[in-house]
Amino acid sequence: MAFPDQERKNGRGKIEIKRIEKTSNRQVTFCKRRNGLLKKAYELSVLCDAEVALVVFSSIGRLYEYSNNSVRATIDRYKKTTADSTSAVSTSEANTQFYQQEANKLRRQIRDMQASNRQMMGEGVTSLPLKDLKSMEGKVERAISRIRAKKNELLFEEIELMQRREIELHNANMFLRSKIAEIERAQQQMSLMPAESEYNEPMTSQPYDLRSFLPMNLMEPPSYTRSDQTPLQLVYDPLSPPHSCIFVMVFR
Template sequence: MDERKNGRGKIEIKRIENTTNRQVTFCKRRNGLLKKAYELSVLCDAEVALVVFSSRGRLYEYSNNSVRATIDRYKKATADSSSTVSTSEANTQFYQQEANKLRRQIRDMQSSNRQMLGDGVTSLPPKDLKSMEGKLEKAISRIRAKKNELLFAEIELMQKRELELHNANMFLRAKIAESERAHQEMSLMPAGSEYHEPMTTSQPYDIRNFLPMNLMEPSYARSDQTPLQLVYDPRSHFFLFFHF
């Protein structure tokens, strides 16, 4: 029989009859085997695939790439040397490996995002929790700085718009006040006042379709009528000509 040495002395390599002892030994040896496979893949940059079935039929596996892809690679490596892998098959294998790497990266990013949201942090050691806390504080600081920048820009735009509206309002108020003063001055003119001066010399007709301006000249008045007088009508806001 084969005998091996360990730290506790010599043991006989044979099937352990005690079920409990066999299960404990299986767990220890399995974990050690998985650890060795991981160390081999990392230290030597080797592609490692490990498949273990327990006596109860439970599957345990480890692969730094993909168990299926490694098995396929093994089959192709052990095939007849005369058979060659076509270019399409090689490309397929390459893209499968790249896809597996991307899937692992996606899983890692999803796990990191969940941890950032507070899920699944119970199993993290204090060192990782402290590092995550620092990252979150820096991210919150950058977010707040950007938010304040946008708020200040919006406030400045609103203040500029408020000033423009205020200036437009003052201009409209001045126009309204000027119009009211002009209307008030016209309404305060005496009703019996005579108007002897011509309104204009450059236009023959008034813009409100008044009578021809030359009717105001006394040379056109007939001798049997009284002279024309100009009277302001406050209801229609027009000047009217009458004989008195």
């Protein structure tokens, strides 16, 4: 940006940057500076691969332009970019304003809820009118009734659970008792089996001939035809097992 009192130094001396009053000099300066500006725009577009569009109107309304792509396309791109930036700024401002309003609304709700909670606890009720106190009393009673209903529901569920648990424990106890009774019966049978084996052991350990066994009603001395033979005599052996007899034939 040039100021009226600013001076610029070139090869021929200092030139004051201000409007040239003489028309011929102004026209010559315009032509020289215009050509230099167009040259610089061209160099910028080539060296830096930049999209450059230069539009210059003379004092008499003559148009001079330069563009490495298209002046109209570059202008449209410029308009779109400035519009997007403007819309982005406006959208950001609108969002900021909306969030501020929502934050203020939430703060008011938090303050109201905190005040209501304090009043429910009995704090800060001295300044409330009678109508508000009655309304608050009704709210508290309804809340207490709901709390009691929920408490009773939980207690009933706990009682039902304990009853089911009691039935399960009773069944498990009966099952264990039956198992214990079976084990005791098996132990009693095992304890009786050795006594019976000892009782039957002498009978099996001393075999006898069945031909020598006679019934009790036939135990009479028989008669023999031979005179050199003595009758059969019954001999009792106290060492023999019970319910058994030994017969001995004695010949002379």
